[in-house]
Amino acid sequence: MVDSGLIVLTAFISPFIAERKMARDLLDDGEFMEVYVETPLSVAEERDPKGLYKKARRGELKNFTGIDSPYERPESPEILVDTSNMSAEQCAEKVISILKQRGVIGNPDD
Numbered sequence: 001m002v003d004s005g006l007i008v009l010t011a012f013i014s015p016f017i018a019e020r021k022m023a024r025d026l027l028d029d030g031e032f033m034e035v036y037v038e039t040p041l042s043v044a045e046e047r048d049p050k051g052l053y054k055k056a057r058r059g060e061l062k063n064f065t066g067i068d069s070p071y072e073r074p075e076s077p078e079i080l081v082d083t084s085n086m087s088a089e090q091c092a093e094k095v096i097s098i099l100k101q102r103g104v105i106g107n108p109d110d
Helices: 017-025 043-045 051-055 088-101
Strands: 035-038 080-081
Touching: 043 080, 080 088
Parallel strands: 035 080
Antiparallel strands: none
16 A cells, blocks of 8 residues: 555554564655554553453453563654543644654645
8 A cells, every 4th residue: 555655554552663663674764654652551451441451460361462461662653642641632633743744744735
């Protein structure tokens, strides 16, 4: 899709630096922007509508990121949004603003 000139957004729990580097290395320089959606573990657990963190803590779910499987924080993401002090709308606005500042997106008349 990138080869066709499209902007591709994906959302993954990507806990390992090596995996994120592998994804970045698949693209040309400047075509990959890492957006780190930072959420402290305690906040993620409070917001868990399906009770997955509770199950993981009880040992019912194995290899659960942040509980019994590590999470390697991004070293230098292009964009960082912190959901513990920003709403989903504010996070989206920040991402869009940065994409506009960097010339990735813009108004058709620009």
